[in-house]
Amino acid sequence: MDEALRIQQLRKQLETYAREYYIQDAPTVTDQEYDRLMHELEDLEAGHPELADPNSPTQRVIGAILPGFEKYTHARRMLSLGDIFSREELEEFVARVRKEFPGASFVAECKYDGLAMALHYEDGRFVRAVTRGDGLTGEVVTANVRTIRSVPMYIDAPGHVEVRGEVYMPKVSFERLNEVQTTLHLPLFANPRNAAAGSIRNLETSVAASRNLEIFLYWYQNALEHGINTQARALEAMHAMGFPVNMDFAVCDTVDELWAFIEKTREKRSSLPYEIDGVVIKVNSLEQEEALGLNAKTPRYAIAYKYPAQEVQTRLDDIFLTIGRTGVATPNAVLTPVRVAGTLVSAASLHNEDLIRDRDLRIGDTVIIRKAGDIIPEVIASVKERRDGTQVPYVFPGTCPVCGSELIRLPEEADHFCTNPDCPAQVLGSLIHFVSREAMNIDGLGEKKVRQLHEAHLLDTIQDIYHLAEKREEILALHGWSDKGFDKLLANIDGSRQRSLADLLFGLGIRLVGRKAAGLLADAFGSMDAIMAATKEELAAVKYIGGTTAESLTTWFAQPANQGLIQSLKEAGLNMVQAPKEVPSVSSPFAGKTVVLTGTLSGMSRNEAKALLESLGATVAGSVSKKTDLVIYGDKAGSKLAKAQELGVATMPEAEFLQEAGHVA
Known part of the structure; x- marks a missing residue:
């Protein structure tokens, strides 16, 4: 042959x-x-x-190193769905649809907790995989999606075919991945969705190949072009073409049938080999879908019923303190490991003494835990009826567990603080914070490297970062270092000298001075010298700063050690002035408005959204008040959105924000 x-x-x-x-x-x-x-x-x-x-x-499993991800504009926007949480809201959705199409039927499907993906085929051949991105433009991740063995490379279909779905990491793969992370002393992944997203967006294809990812396809983007006129038939057609499609869906004519599917799926949720967080309800007729179209917010033809946060019981085995970079002593719960929302939870922050007292938590208690937003574990209550007399009330320690110095609680504050500025935990935390991406962004000095250099007494202060070149021989003698890597690190350190004053001010880790406050102060005063010379009253006069933050700033700058730090950084050539803020050259609906972001954004990170808003002339605040002009919300928005609605503050979903920003970008 x-x-x-x-x-x-x-x-x-x-x-x-x-x-x-x-x-x-x-x-x-x-x-x-x-x-x-x-x-x-x-x-x-x-x-x-x-x-x-x-x-x-x-x-399909070749370990290539990709140069980067190119951008691709979707033919039809990839939007997030609106959320509902009750049968009443489901009834309202069905009624809205049937107001226009009285005979409409619906398809109910699982809502997967993964990474949205579009797959493109030309004349039966796989040509492209694109992430959702901001809904309009995504990243081409074809090489990584090829490593998903269930994705067909060839299908029996002519012309152009685009199907969309969700890349996910099976529960068993997620557990194995975190076992490997533990063995290698690397940070654990928070949940399967984050692990899947990180794998797909890794430039080394062997990483995606090793993660055992899977995909479910649930939407045939151009089905009508191929003579398919219902969602149910589209799912069947994709399945027949060889796509992995979850055939456990239901065509429903009544709210009762939809609710029955939701309840049935809820009952078996924990036993599924993949994570779901709800059920998607879509209009079955694709022609009706086209006619219904989109709101500025979300599709009018589909909705997502979201399950409430899963609550489980376990035992509170102990409470221990950790000391942060600003000296805050945070109590943490040691829990008997239990599975919650797809991951094994063995610890949770208890935040402060007041929370422990208000929830009456005692060592040995049976407690109820859940994941806030299905991500962060929290202890919400003790089960008092399960007490047998062996439980022990927690007494907040009077000394730091790291250095033994006194712990104090300032008036009208919930936190305790270690009083020793040289506490090893604070020193290490301040170093890690200073070099982080959000602050001075010194690539090559991640937490692991900082710990290694600190333990070797080669990096004890922030000033030491700018003198690492003098310790070349000692550093190269450590495990994991090479001449090439060290030279790259020195180049990154050199580049950090030109970071903005706002970045430097945030990187210093002054208590209560976050990214927002650092930017406001840098813009208001223009230089580090002017900030250091400002009085408490002058600092407090800056919009959103206030007296408590002003007190923290003046106290910090009054300390001789901190004055010496600033002087040494000046001598090291770090930028100490803020460039004048550019005024947006385009008309923007956000210009001059105070905006608050809340919820999980799908199209971009919170910091990217903040930067975009600021480029359009908005001021981004961290909390909602009567002075707030607009709240932009994503998935799982909580108390901030509720407060905005209570105060009558205008709100805008992420999809509408991206659309509005796109008109002026």
Whole structure:
């Protein structure tokens, strides 16, 4: 047989066998036979490099290093869905649809907790995978999606086909990944969604290949062009083409049927091998979907019912303190490990003494825990009826567990503080904060490297960062360092000298001076010298600063050690002035407004949204008040959105914000 023809035959065979194995769970050949055919294909391709094809089964787990991700504009915007939380809201959604289409039916499907993805095919061949991005423009991550073995490289469909779905990490893969992270002494992933997103957006394809990712496809973007006119038929058509589709969906004609599907799915949620956080309800007719269209906020043809945060009981085994970079002593709960919302939880912050007292938490208690926003574990109550007399009330320590210095609680504050500025925990925390991405952004000095240099007594103060070149031999003698890596670090340190005054001020870690306050102070005074010379009254006069932050600033700058730090950083050549703020050159609906961001944004990070708003002339605040002009909200918005509604402050969903910003960007 002609070798080129045999290569094509083998590729098609192996694609079919992979589909049977990964999607249908019904392999028709043994692993040995599959491996034999794969080796035959590898040998043939090695002899015919001119026939190379990135979609070949031999190329799907190659560990290439990508130069970056190109951008791609979606033909049809990828929007987030609106959320509902009750049967009453479900009834309202159905009524709104049936006001325009009285006979409308609906499809109910699981809502997966993963990363939205669009897959493109041309004449049956996989050509592109694109993330949601900001809904209009996403990142092309084709090479990484090729490593997902259940994604077909070829389908039996002519012309252009675009399908959309959710890349996710199965629960068992997530557990194994965090076991590896623990073994390597690396930070654990918070949840499967974060792990999946980080894997897909990694420039090293071998990382994605090693993570055992999966995908469910749930939307046939151009189904009408292919003669398919309902969502149910679209799901069936995608399944027939070989796409991984969850066929556990229901076509429903009544609210009762929809609610029954929601309840049935709720009951089996914890036993599913993947994470879901709700049920998506879509209008079944694609023609009706087109006619219903979009709000400025969300699609009018679909809604997401979100399950409430899962609450479970476990035991509060102990409470221990950690000391932060500003000296704050934070109590933390040691819990008997228990699974909550897909992850194993063994600890949770208790924030301060008042929370422990108000919730009457005692060591040995049975407690109720949940994940705030399905992400952050929190202890919400003790189960007092389970007490048997062995429980012990917690007494807040009077001394720092790290250095032994006194812990104090300032009047009208909830936190305790370590009084020793040289406390090792504070020193290490301040170093990690200073070099972080949000502050001086010194790439190559992550937490692990900072700890290593600090333990070797090569990095004891912030000033030491700018003298690391003098310690080259000692650093290169440590594990994990090379000449090339060290030179790159020195270049990054040098580049940090030009970071803005706001970045430096935030990096210093002055208590109560966050990113927002640092920017306001830098803009108001223009230089570090002017800030240091300002009186408490002058500092407090800056909008949003106030007396408490002004007190913290004057106290910090009055300390001789801190004055010496600023002087040494000046001598090291760090930028100490703030460039004048540019006035937006375009008309913006956000100009001059005070805006608050809340909830989880899907199109961009919180900091990216903040930077975009500021570039459009807005002031971004951290809390809602009567002076707030607008609250922009994403998924799982909570108390800030509720307060805005209570105060009558205007609100705007993320999708509308991105649309408005796009008009003026």
